Amino acid sequence: MPCFTFYIFNRKGACQYYHEWQRLKPVRSGAGSQEEDFKLMFGLFWSMRALSSALDPKNPAKQQMGAPQRIGDGCSFNSFRTSAYKLHFLESPSGLKFVLTTDPSVGSLAEALQYIYASLFVELVAKNPLYTPGEPFLFEPFSAALNKYMRTLGLLS
């Protein structure tokens, strides 16, 4: 199974949704605890965004950290790859951060993340009357739809 974990972070850095399909190295020996793991992740994006826009040789616009930006605008990093995993990232205009870690052999999942945001998250979570924006959630229809989508992408057997 090439996909490992999936996170959704809200604007403030709290993890709203976490799903793991396969995590061979336990969190304890990695970050220490689940909360530390989330904090590291969030810190990572913050720094990566700042770095990538600071080192940008093309875009003259000043990057506003934390300001809403359309997907594709500005300079935000999409993914990074190591020898063990590839991490894909998408930030929505509302500040929601979608993170997916997969096997390094996987191609670009930018459209997949876009689909997860627009057609799965917005339809099944944002429009759910019982969802409180910003709070951690666990909705069965969303989890099921996410697994189903991963299966159609071929990332989940």
Place this chain on the structure above:
Amino acid sequence: MSATPAAKRAVAESCIDYLTLELVNNYRRQLQGPPLQAALDAIGERVGRQLVERYAKERPPLLEQLDVMKFICKEFWAEVFRKSVDNLRTNHRGTFVLRDTQFRWLTRLSQNQMPPQVGQPLPAPIPKAELAADYLVLPCAIVRGALAGLGLEASVTADATSLPQVDFTVVVRQVAAR
């Protein structure tokens, strides 16, 4: 004043979706129980009356109860809930059951199974009908207001035990003088 008829303006469906559920959530924050129901009821009734005026103005007057119900099931439901009612049953003595197999306002309702703090036990599963109760007051009141606007005094209740299917039971009390 322009003589040309106004072109039909369109608005994104998401706006209505968010508005209706935020309406309920907003009132829920301030009121609970009967006052909440009363507030949502009042809003729905007024909205129903005004909507039915708008949708029925082009048509000839509807005289039969059954014609009124058919209008509600087809045109009114299509305008307000974006599809028509799937099944209409009646006992021909003033009681009607409108069945909508995919009630669009509630298709996405699902309980948050996240424990309030990590490590605590999962919240007890609540039957969906109970979760949906507050969100059904508004549609019932809209239907009631619509019927009142067409001359029928009725009481409307909703049964959501098998979501996403919702059964609306309409009991006509009397025919008001038109």
